[in-house]
Amino acid sequence: MKVKLSELIGNNCESIDDGRKLYQVIHPEIVKGASVELDFSGVENIITPFLNACLGKLLDLFEKETIMERLVFCHISEDHLKRVNEYIDRKDQQNLDATTRELMVDLFEEDELGDTGQ
16 A cells, blocks of 8 residues: 555654544554555654654554554655654653553562562
8 A cells, every 4th residue: 555645644754643644544554464655755844743743643553663663654765764763763762661660560470479578
């Protein structure tokens, strides 16, 4: 599947609603295991609320590697590619940190259950 962002969203990929719109289009394809080509020609701006609502939500559901395999960015400027990659790396790190915290909490809770307090 190919999605031309300037036609689906417009020249400015900025709002949460725009990100949700893109998410609704690409999510079913990602679930099926299909690749999605995102055409950035004509896109002037990409900002974090848009990325949170589409890529962020995908990264909450799938591993970074899965997203990187299934999303193909074409006609994307160097600046936009840098912004998208930095966002993906930052979100992946946040997810990793959250998972690590959850594991540590579970570990400490199990340890406390095993202690008799004597």
